[in-house]
Amino acid sequence: MKQRGKKGRLRMAVERFDQLGIVLVLAVLVLVASISNSTFYSADNLINVLRSTSFIFLIGIAVTYVLITGGLDLSVGRVMAMAGILSAMAAQRGMPLLLCVGAGLLFGFVVGLVNGFLIVKQNIPALIVTLGMMYICDGLVLIVTMGSPVYPLPDSFKALGQGTVWGIPNVIWIALALALLGAFVLKYTRYGREVYSIGGNRETARLAGIHVGRVQISVYVLSAMAAAMAGILMAGRLNSAQPSSGNGYELTVVAAVIIGGTSMFGGAGSILGTLFGSLLMMVIENVLLLLKISAYWQKLVVGIIIIFAVGLDQLRRKRYGLG
Amino acid sequence: MKKKQIVAGFLTAVMALGMVGCGSRSAEEAKQPEAGTEAPAKEAEEAAEQDEPLEITFVTPLLGNPVWLAAKQGAEDAAAGSGITVNWVGPGDIDMDEQVRQIELAIAEGVDGIICCPLSPSIFETVYQKAQERGIVVINTAVDTAEDTRTAFIGTDYVNFGEQAARNLAEKLGGKGEVACLVTSLDTENQMAELEAGKALWEKEYPDIKIVVTETSNSDTAQAANKTSAILDTYPELDAIWCLESTSPLGVAQTLTERGMLDQICVLGIDDTEDVLDLIGQDKIWGTMTQNFYKMGYEAVKMIETVKNGGTTESVQDSGTTLVTKDNLEAYKNGM
Numbered sequence: 001m002k003q004r005g006k007k008g009r010l011r012m013a014v015e016r017f018d019q020l021g022i023v024l025v026l027a028v029l030v031l032v033a034s035i036s037n038s039t040f041y042s043a044d045n046l047i048n049v050l051r052s053t054s055f056i057f058l059i060g061i062a063v064t065y066v067l068i069t070g071g072l073d074l075s076v077g078r079v080m081a082m083a084g085i086l087s088a089m090a091a092q093r094g095m096p097l098l099l100c101v102g103a104g105l106l107f108g109f110v111v112g113l114v115n116g117f118l119i120v121k122q123n124i125p126a127l128i129v130t131l132g133m134m135y136i137c138d139g140l141v142l143i144v145t146m147g148s149p150v151y152p153l154p155d156s157f158k159a160l161g162q163g164t165v166w167g168i169p170n171v172i173w174i175a176l177a178l179a180l181l182g183a184f185v186l187k188y189t190r191y192g193r194e195v196y197s198i199g200g201n202r203e204t205a206r207l208a209g210i211h212v213g214r215v216q217i218s219v220y221v222l223s224a225m226a227a228a229m230a231g232i233l234m235a236g237r238l239n240s241a242q243p244s245s246g247n248g249y250e251l252t253v254v255a256a257v258i259i260g261g262t263s264m265f266g267g268a269g270s271i272l273g274t275l276f277g278s279l280l281m282m283v284i285e286n287v288l289l290l291l292k293i294s295a296y297w298q299k300l301v302v303g304i305i306i307i308f309a310v311g312l313d314q315l316r317r318k319r320y321g322l323g
Numbered sequence: 324m325k326k327k328q329i330v331a332g333f334l335t336a337v338m339a340l341g342m343v344g345c346g347s348r349s350a351e352e353a354k355q356p357e358a359g360t361e362a363p364a365k366e367a368e369e370a371a372e373q374d375e376p377l378e379i380t381f382v383t384p385l386l387g388n389p390v391w392l393a394a395k396q397g398a399e400d401a402a403a404g405s406g407i408t409v410n411w412v413g414p415g416d417i418d419m420d421e422q423v424r425q426i427e428l429a430i431a432e433g434v435d436g437i438i439c440c441p442l443s444p445s446i447f448e449t450v451y452q453k454a455q456e457r458g459i460v461v462i463n464t465a466v467d468t469a470e471d472t473r474t475a476f477i478g479t480d481y482v483n484f485g486e487q488a489a490r491n492l493a494e495k496l497g498g499k500g501e502v503a504c505l506v507t508s509l510d511t512e513n514q515m516a517e518l519e520a521g522k523a524l525w526e527k528e529y530p531d532i533k534i535v536v537t538e539t540s541n542s543d544t545a546q547a548a549n550k551t552s553a554i555l556d557t558y559p560e561l562d563a564i565w566c567l568e569s570t571s572p573l574g575v576a577q578t579l580t581e582r583g584m585l586d587q588i589c590v591l592g593i594d595d596t597e598d599v600l601d602l603i604g605q606d607k608i609w610g611t612m613t614q615n616f617y618k619m620g621y622e623a624v625k626m627i628e629t630v631k632n633g634g635t636t637e638s639v640q641d642s643g644t645t646l647v648t649k650d651n652l653e654a655y656k657n658g659m
Contacts, residue, residue, distance in 0.1 A: 039556035048552035138415050148389045151598050238544050289553040
């Protein structure tokens with residue numbers, strides 16, 4: 001047996017680390033930010049970055065499952081708004097916190113079920129179904145609120161979104177717990193293996209005895225419920241359920257998941273990758289502000305950094321023949 | 324078979340909901356485009372038209388914003404009792420193409436007047452031209468286009484507004500300090516014009532006041548909160564935050580509360596939404612520059628009615644602005 005030297009081990013580590021490019025870019029961004037502005041490492045700033053990342057990541061965890069099966073969910077941003085509004089309205093009517101949260105999650109559950117059913121049973125492309133659902137939820141938001149935010153909210157509801165444990169906001173803990181659970185299920189359970197199998201080859205998965213339709217529907221339910229959870233937490237954080245909440249999240253979340261290495265064609269991806277993808281999106285925004293880059297230039301710089309980070313990973317894959 | 328029926332039923336319900344959400348009018352309500360050229364007697368037609376109640380389409384830039392709902396209320400109150408119909412249409416998110424499409428639809432329907440807020444004026448000028456050629460009265464609210472492209476404008480005069488806001492903030496800061504500004508986006512012409520007017524005033528009359536950063540919020544409270552946090556870290560000497568759009572003050576106040584900096588940063592907001600007025604009452608922000616959106620909607624309908632009845636109207640009307648702080652909060656609320 002050939003003994004691997006130091007070089008061999010390094011090469012193996014580089015080969016195996018799927019998100020090396022993103023992590024390198026993240027590290028450079030953090031380094032530059034911390035050299036030019038020491039407040040990057042301040043607790044307030046780190047919490048700010050992690051909190052805004054958590055909202056994206058929380059939805060991203062479930063959307064990773066969707067993309068691994070070869071699907072797509074564009075409805076998450078508007079589901080987030082509608083679920084937050086429903087929970088906030090329940091809270092304003094004096095319902096117990098658990099029921100308020102339940103109302104929002106139930107909405108997510110139903111939306112996910114409808115999305116999954118139409119995609120699987122009616123064979124309508126996921127892009128069309130979830131795009132349609134995005135419009136439907138947007139319409140529902142306007143019908144229910146007439147455009148006005150649901151405000152103010154009772155203290156118990158605020159505590160959910162604004163509360164902290166050991167100085168760290170609840171949403172960060174919740175995202176972390178769901179990430180661990182999501183990563184474990186994806187890697188070590190039969191369900192996780194089925195998710196990968198369906199994305200790899202749907203027909204083979206079916207022949208292997210996997211209930212393809214059932215698993216596919218379940219990932220859309222997870223995705224919509226994660227969006228609903230984010231919406232409820234966002235309403236609590238702002239003490240107001242805003243009709244515009246989650247606007248544009250569908251693209252940010254999908255971008256974070258894909259930047260994190262999840263294949264757009266299914267079969268590959270990881271929660272860790274989505275974490276790095278979400279972090280990259282939010283860290284760029286924060287660092288550009290700390291570096292005092294003019295708002296006129298920020299979007300241009302964001303685009304270049306994203307392409308550069310993903311390009312580095314592609315280069316590494318090519319170099320080591322990873323396809 | 325039963326499954327198919329259920330699906331068909333569901334899809335029908337979804338389509339019905341979608342149609343409600345679109346906010347557009349049904350085909351029965353829609354009028355045919357005016358033929359115009361084949362009318363046998365123009366005078367008789369005009370007389371008949373005068374007898375018909377007016378139909379006005381209000382193309383809002385944002386269905387989901389309380390300040391525009393105040394304008395809608397104003398328009399409806401002005402129309403009440405006179406038989407005037409006000410169609411309320413527009414996009415759910417900022418989408419100027421959708422606004423232009425709604426105007427084209429209104430022209431095709433042959434409405435008597437169009438009220439609109441043309442966020443980026445140049446985009447609207449061609450379609451306005453078309454409306455005026457068909458004899459439709461076009462009233463701009465809040466944002467104006469070139470004088471020859473519309474009938475009249477009612478709204479806040481940007482320069483007045485920007486200067487008044489800047490002067491109020493400068494006096495509050497004692498003529499010295501660092502200010503961060505939050506706008507919806509860098510191409511929102513009215514906000515940028517107000518900001519430029521305020522900046523020019525400071526350079527001339529209060530040279531010790533500096534704008535250290537101008538950031539965008541996309542009219543999203545969560546983004547305003549996140550950016551405020553980064554701004555506070557980047558500019559530790561900051562004295563004030565000037566919000567030029569109405570969803571930002573809540574996000575700014577939330578971040579200041581979380582960081583225990585409410586007494587260090589002076590916040591000037593815009594408009595009189597419930598949350599903004601509450602924040603003033605709770606000492607979380609210093610004040611707000613209110614714009615009278617109700618008056619904009621109300622007067623716009625009255626202007627169309629006047630012009631359609633053969634009268635004339637002023638080309639530009641300033642709907643006015645008021646600074647509301649804790650000192651005059653109750654008086655302002657009572658007068659609302």
